[in-house]
Amino acid sequence: MDAAAPGPVPPPLVVVLTGDDAPPSLRAVEALARVRLVGEPDLAAALPGADVLFVWDFWTEAVAAAWPPSGGPGWVHIASAGVDRLLFPALVESGTVVTNSRGVFDEPIAEYVLGLVIALAKDLHGTVRLQGERRWRHRETERITGARALVVGTGPIGRAIGRRLAGAGLAVSGVGRTARAADPDLGTVHPMERLGEALADADYVVLAAPLTDATRDMVDAAALARMRPSARLINVGRGQLVVEDDLVAALRAGVIAGAALDVFVDEPLAASSPLWEMPNVIVSPHMSGDATGWREALVQVFAENLACRVEGRPLRNVVDKRLGYVGSRGVQ
Known part of the structure; x- marks a missing residue:
């Protein structure tokens, strides 16, 4: 059978x-x-x-x-x-x-980063703040054409950011696991161990790296001290890429000019955080990719x-x- x-x-x-x-x-x-x-x-x-x-x-x-x-x-x-x-x-x-x-999330985050770069260069957050105070205060703003952007993270999100910023006229370079020249999206890519050297040449440092043992706390007081006093830090990766207390201290001391942060070590960001009230900081609630x-x-x-x-x-x-x-x- x-x-x-x-x-x-x-x-x-x-x-x-x-x-x-x-x-x-x-x-x-x-x-x-x-x-x-x-x-x-x-x-x-x-x-x-x-x-x-x-x-x-x-x-x-x-x-x-x-x-x-x-x-x-x-x-x-x-x-x-x-x-x-x-x-x-x-x-x-x-x-x-x-x-x-x-x-x-690649393209929405890239668009968001471009928006942040423009907002920082044109002091749009300052304009909104002054409007709320009914204050007429003329200022000069910055050009983004020719500014130097360093994208830390060479995955699809970092690449989309590189393309978007380059299309807006910024000179783009990257930091990743493997060094290479003439990358189609990021230009020169520096190895992670040379992050400090790469930071020194950037007007905008964009963090788009995944959180790993190698990237956790990579932007600390020493890294911030390598940045230009006129530079801004943009973080759309993970909050733990940055030592938050070191960033607050650097912003207060004028070590860097400002920051735009979409991610934080603890989320939601505590109401007691000094980042909320800093005039040179843009805070957003982890929304850069949520189109x-x-x-x-x-x-x-x-x-x-x-x-x-x-x-x-x-x-x-x-x-x-x-x-x-x-x-x-x-x-x-």
Whole structure:
């Protein structure tokens, strides 16, 4: 007697870790998989049976605490470009594949950075402040054409920033893991160990690097002292790239001329932070990449990658868990 034919393979189970809000629509995901939405309290119970974990709440630090001692989903996807909150030892050492949402934020962040450069050069934040005080005070402003911008971070976001700034007339260079000349987006790229030398020549220093052991606290008092007194620091990467107390001290002492900060060590930024009231600082609430439609785009990136998995094609945006970002190939 012939053995019974195997039954149909059930679709994968995707656990979606939500936060204060849920994804806008998961119809494309539900067409490919069984979907279970959970909050942080239910995550530990949901993970052992999950095939995939979709970390929609990219602020969470609950995944590490909930990760099962053995097993766990074979694939974890996060709805952000940064993956630093996922790279805890148990996940790094596991065979679980990690992917991110690379591509959603590149151009919006590049546009935002260009806006910040213009705002700083033209003192737009000062103009708004004076308008609120009904004060008519004429000032001269700066040109951005010919100014020198140093982009720290040579991934897709850093490259988009480089292209946007170069298109506006700035002379762009970069800092990354590997030195190279004549990069199509960033011009001369300096190695990370020569960051201090590169800082000395820049009018605008833009931080767009991922948070790794190599980049944490890389802008400290010594690095700030290498910058020009007329230079500005723009951070759209991670708050932990900068030693915040050192930056406050440098701004107060006039070591650098100003800063535009979209990310902070602790978020939301505490109301007691002196950064709020500094006239040479622009503070924004981690919004540089959040252009209209970004939530839908995040779901689309995951759904397209889920289709790759269901159809047996390589996943895209695969993170090198040792490096902390998507590697050169980015597929698996």
